[in-house]
Amino acid sequence: MPATPLTAEVLAALERVGCPVTTTDLMRLLNDGRATPLVVDQVYRAANALRARGAVRRLSNPSNKRVRYWEAAAEPGSCSCGAAQRGAS
Template sequence: MPATPLTAEVLCALERIGCPVSTPDLMRWLNRDRSTPLVIDQVYRALDALRARGEVQRLKATNNKRIRYWTIAGASAACRCGATQQGAS
């Protein structure tokens, strides 16, 4: 699947943030300079497409199993946010 402008933008944002981030927080980051804001479903679909290609990985918080974080695949765990890798996601 070829990269779309949104998946490329999402991947770039994750690289710039440099730490696991939730989908809503990533959406807020991406919407900072937009005239037409993205909705959460658009961001999640882009993240899911990147996950399917192996470019990002989904993490979950150790203290709240409902919260999911996203990070670049293979990124070091230098952050202290409490996220851990979620199996084969």
């Protein structure tokens, strides 16, 4: 279970999206309609805490090693958006 309201929001957003997203895209999604915007570091720390608990996976893109993607761990391989990221970490 998520330990903070932000980790709960991050997990819910990843489950809602259903496809791997970057930290920046996740931040933009979470900031939609938010009075006090989040910064990328906050979202990364929350996603990384969820990864440590096994709730989300971090994926890498073979064509760009610097970009990392996040996806909810509950539904592996259920992405229908055509994302081709591999290499969970």
